[in-house]
Amino acid sequence: MNSAAEGSYVEVLSGRPSGRLTEVRSLVVREFERVRALRHEPDVSPLAIIGEHFASRVDDEDAEAAIEVAQRRAESLAGSQRPSNLAVTSFAGEAFDICALDCGWGASEAAELVRELAAVLGEPAAASGAALFLAASRNPQLMELPPRVALQMQLEILVAFAPVEDVSVWVGDTARRVHCVAQVGSPTRTMRRIANRVLQGGSGEAEGRQTIVGVPVYRWGVPWGAIVARRRVDDRDAVDGYLTEAASTISPVIERDMLLERSNARERLLVDAAEKRLLRLGFDLHDGPLQDLAALADDVRYTRRRIVPLIDAGVRGIAAGRFDDFEARLSALDRSLRDLSHSLESSSVTAGPLQRVLEREVNSFQYETGISVDLKLRGHFEPMTRSQKIALFRIVQEALHNIREHSNATAASIDVHGRPDRIEAHVKDDGIGFDVSSTLVDAARRGRLGLVGMGERARLLGGKLDVRSSNGSGTTIEIMLPRWLPVETPAAEESAVV
Missing domain, CATH: 1.10.472 (Cyclin A; domain 1)
Structure with a gap:
């Protein structure tokens, strides 16, 4: 107080x-x-x-x-x-x-x-x-939050209980410049100067402006960052005590963030490798089967022009109708393959908001299958990393593919919830269901790793995937991906520091 x-x-x-x-x-x-x-x-x-x-x-x-x-x-x-x-x-x-x-x-x-x-x-x-x-x-549960959220929470707690205001956390880069990575209130140039001085081992108090103070945030005994605040009382010792305690609680958040960054770098390499393979498959579809299909459609139209006039007038209409059906099927197949080729491009997944990407996939699924899908999105989904967005989309995409191919369902639902610390998704259908254990074993033996691949995508990003189903009861797929964004991303643009 x-x-x-x-x-x-x-x-x-x-x-x-x-x-x-x-x-x-x-x-x-x-x-x-x-x-x-x-x-x-x-x-x-x-x-x-x-x-x-x-x-x-x-x-x-x-x-x-x-x-x-x-x-x-x-x-x-x-x-x-x-x-x-x-x-x-x-x-x-x-x-x-x-x-x-x-x-x-x-x-x-x-x-x-x-x-x-x-x-x-x-x-x-x-x-x-x-x-x-x-x-x-x-509170240990703060460590379960994404590092950026946990860091912001620590500052909110500090301002709520300590006699300080306008609190900010600063870090330095390789060019010896300091950046504000989290704040409550408005950081100033004076705060930047104090943070820079603290990171260099100097005093954490401004000359002539005794209300602004700073303390270092240590990692392995070396200053990694600085907490700078404007105090509301004259008791410097009490303010230093609060700031020092806050610095000690922030240090584990930074350590966890660095571990996640190293893990995320490896995950990005794996995700990028998988996406490159899918992109190559999309190009192969475009340059191979799609071109062959276009040539086949031309052949069908040419054959129609040559043959239909030679058929007896009594059955000419029937023959023309059969050619119409054949051309319509070729057109639908062409559209389906082009949609598939487009969906394999990761840029089509990451370019727009998650809701728009999922709506496009659901609309295409409903058009092709006639299965009704109820799509609900709650909470906030930005910011998400590129890997998180790709993984969530691919898992939902594979779940819809399984519904189309195996479920005999008439309706399905997708519920995606963006919580502060994680993204949750539930994909359900009213189909015939299956025995999960035996199906996974059989799929692995035959080299069909759809469900296994879905689980692996979630695991690579620190999440989990659970499949619940039984014969005659439909299927539910639950996905959880923890939120994560690096603390090092500046919380405010340089122009915001006045």
Whole structure:
């Protein structure tokens, strides 16, 4: 909690409110007395009080469910004993992280939570605020988020609990230039200069502008980056403590990002190699079978012109109709092969938004098969890496191919959900289903690796694929791909630093 907010709160409780605080004095005192009474009630758990604090303020189903899980976990760890202050604070920190990520909670909600926690635990607000910051910033579940999201979350937590604002993280490149990779507020040229000085081992404080400070972010004992912030209070030691703690929690995020970058580089090589093979196949289709098909269509038209006039008038119409059917089938085959050739080009997948690419594939599938497909996309899908977009599209494409060839389905559905930390997709059909284990074994023996290839695409990007089916019950394919984008990508253009 910042000192201004804490001072106002103490002023209200001490009975010496200023003019603007007079109106809220009785309300705050009543709330404080309510919490204090609950704290001394032997049958009321502090976890229940803090849980109710969140339940009364959260209106997001996913967040509510996640908070309930965290509360049950904390209660089970406490058993029949009254939970310790550390357990209550840890639960409050985890729940705040959930709300910050899903509901956009910030400094005002943090200040309110600190007051509630201090009253429940009987501790000074400053101590509860610092403990809550540690619990929220050290929450292990933050490491499950993509590095860029985790880094931004750490800064949001810092601004919510620490007496700072306009926080930014800076890194240097091989040309000894610094770039802002994450921020809350607006980075300035002064902040850039301080970050550059910190990375070179210099002071983290601006001359003549003592409100802007910076601390290094270490990796293996070497400064990798810098956190720079504008402080709101004169207590430099307290601000340094918050910034140093934030730097220590950011360092593992950076380490994980570097590991993912190395892994992603290898995955890109594999994906690019596979896409090159598909692209070559597309060219081969265009230069081979499609050209042969065009020549065959010309031969059919030539034959029609020569033969139909020679046929007796009584059956000439029937013969012409048969030629019409044959030409229509050739035209449909030509269109199908051209669509296939186009879909094999990775540029057709990555050039547009994911929704448009999937809609094009679904429309083509429905036109060719007559099978109804319900396509739903929820959440956000940008930014996604090129490899992620290609993998997701190819998996959905292969799933639709299997529905067409093997399912005898009349309807199917595709549900894609872009969550903050992952992309999920479900492809379902109402077909005849199959025995998954025996089908996979048989397909591998015959060299048909469609399902295996789908799983391998997901695995290469750190995800997973699950196939659920049985005879007569349809098939469901579930795909999960974790989000990942490098932290090193600058969060703001150079022109945004003023």
